Amino acid sequence: MMDRSGAITYPMTWKKPPYIKNGSIRRSIYFFSALYLAAAFGTMDVNWTRVAEGLPRAERFLDAFFPPNFADNRGVVWDGIQESIWMAIISTVAGILLSVPIGLGAARNLAPKYIYLVNRAIIALSRTFPEIILAIFAVKLFGFGPFAGFIALSIGTIGFYAKLLAEDIENMSEDQAEAIKATGASWFQWINYAIQPQVMPRMIGLSVYRLDINFRESAVVGIVGGGGIGATLNTAFDRYEFDTAAAILLIIIGIVMCLEYVSGFLRNRVQ
Amino acid sequence: MPKIDRSSGLSWRKHTTKKELTIWLYWLIGLSIVTYAWNLISEKTIWFFVQDAGTQAIDIGSRMVPPKLSYMDKLWQPVWDTINIATIGTIIALIIAVPVAFAAAKNTTPHPLIRTIALFIIVSSRSVNSLIWALILVFICGPGIFAGTIAIGLRSIGFCAKLLYEAIEEIDHNQVEAIQATGASRAQQMLYGIVPQVLPTFAGVGVYRWDINIRESTILGLVGAGGIGLQLNGSINTLAWTQVSMILLVILGTVIISEWISAKVRHAII
Numbered sequence: 001m002m003d004r005s006g007a008i009t010y011p012m013t014w015k016k017p018p019y020i021k022n023g024s025i026r027r028s029i030y031f032f033s034a035l036y037l038a039a040a041f042g043t044m045d046v047n048w049t050r051v052a053e054g055l056p057r058a059e060r061f062l063d064a065f066f067p068p069n070f071a072d073n074r075g076v077v078w079d080g081i082q083e084s085i086w087m088a089i090i091s092t093v094a095g096i097l098l099s100v101p102i103g104l105g106a107a108r109n110l111a112p113k114y115i116y117l118v119n120r121a122i123i124a125l126s127r128t129f130p131e132i133i134l135a136i137f138a139v140k141l142f143g144f145g146p147f148a149g150f151i152a153l154s155i156g157t158i159g160f161y162a163k164l165l166a167e168d169i170e171n172m173s174e175d176q177a178e179a180i181k182a183t184g185a186s187w188f189q190w191i192n193y194a195i196q197p198q199v200m201p202r203m204i205g206l207s208v209y210r211l212d213i214n215f216r217e218s219a220v221v222g223i224v225g226g227g228g229i230g231a232t233l234n235t236a237f238d239r240y241e242f243d244t245a246a247a248i249l250l251i252i253i254g255i256v257m258c259l260e261y262v263s264g265f266l267r268n269r270v271q
Numbered sequence: 272m273p274k275i276d277r278s279s280g281l282s283w284r285k286h287t288t289k290k291e292l293t294i295w296l297y298w299l300i301g302l303s304i305v306t307y308a309w310n311l312i313s314e315k316t317i318w319f320f321v322q323d324a325g326t327q328a329i330d331i332g333s334r335m336v337p338p339k340l341s342y343m344d345k346l347w348q349p350v351w352d353t354i355n356i357a358t359i360g361t362i363i364a365l366i367i368a369v370p371v372a373f374a375a376a377k378n379t380t381p382h383p384l385i386r387t388i389a390l391f392i393i394v395s396s397r398s399v400n401s402l403i404w405a406l407i408l409v410f411i412c413g414p415g416i417f418a419g420t421i422a423i424g425l426r427s428i429g430f431c432a433k434l435l436y437e438a439i440e441e442i443d444h445n446q447v448e449a450i451q452a453t454g455a456s457r458a459q460q461m462l463y464g465i466v467p468q469v470l471p472t473f474a475g476v477g478v479y480r481w482d483i484n485i486r487e488s489t490i491l492g493l494v495g496a497g498g499i500g501l502q503l504n505g506s507i508n509t510l511a512w513t514q515v516s517m518i519l520l521v522i523l524g525t526v527i528i529s530e531w532i533s534a535k536v537r538h539a540i541i
Contacts, residue, residue: 061410140331143317146316
């Protein structure tokens, strides 16, 4: 840089370049964010006196964690946990069994256009609604109990697993598929020897991950009547038995931690 | 590659006999677990209701059409609340997730003990579903949007902090070293060496979580934590099926729009 007298000067200060380079876009993003936040907070109707009243309740709830009460309702809690675990396992298995044909049909490089569209529509539909809403309807149709939860979680699994399976198949290497085809393999042999080995490692990892999700979800479908530990937890809250509720929450956290560890271990092994 | 001699000549098999037996054993264990689980579930099922489900589905389905379009007038406010719960909840989560992520990343944590605490915060926030958080918070601070927002915030901390600390652990250390060589303090190293590297991930994670939170905040009303779930619960309880189908349509629309926005923004960032 040269100043007017011709001597060379160097800039002595430096400013971090802004993240969004275009000035007017940056300013309008800031402006509209501020406007939105003002509107959002302005319409948020918070009853602060009620919140303040809640503080001693929060204290009571936290007290319940020291120590949590595992003993008093042991039978009910154990039943609920078992129900949740079995529900998670069986809905993962059923969901994956249903996902395989749907996933194969939703892969653009395997299926003709109309089959592809039908299967994509099934995936989109089962993905949109949260498991709880599916559970509400399952409870209406199949009655209270774990069967309703099982149906809701299976449908949720289809939306997750079939979509990822289809995407994985679409991203596979075409060379191997062509090589198997060149040997004169039938369609089933082609799927079994060319496509399945390519997608299998990732799919095993994902199925354990989905088991983990299904267990977590099975803890809440009980709130709307879908069975499992959620029902027990809800009852504990309704009866103000916070020490039992705390125990249930700790058990859920413990099981989820174990599942996460197992799924990490399995994924490392198969990949 | 195992080969077998048959009278018809050499043929190829995928696995050795030993491996095949192990695979069969795994299948056997898996199948027995599933059968056992199925027995347990079916014991607790009233099969009469399940057989009846088809007629029930047709019945409810016929009651749900046509959706009551005029009900939309009463839905604008809940939809606005739902979006606010998701957005403000995500902002709260991001603000708390940043220090937690820096404490949990191996290369920025001040002390291993603090790292353990941060990891515990992440796990417990992730394992408890937002609906359970909402259940607790409705009891503590009363029904309404406030409980829902905090529930979404608490649930999202773990998710955002986990993805963020993984990004921090994977940064390019040369850049941090270069900043260090200029004589920068530890805070300056973080600000100029690490933050610019993880900022795109941060924005991406925030938008992704916002999209998930829109979906989750539609159901928080079921336990009284505000949003459109409140109307859904009320309509189902009063058997107003045309309102239910209208609400489901609105949820569908909101979710699709938020997914579209999230995909656009993430595409623009990355």
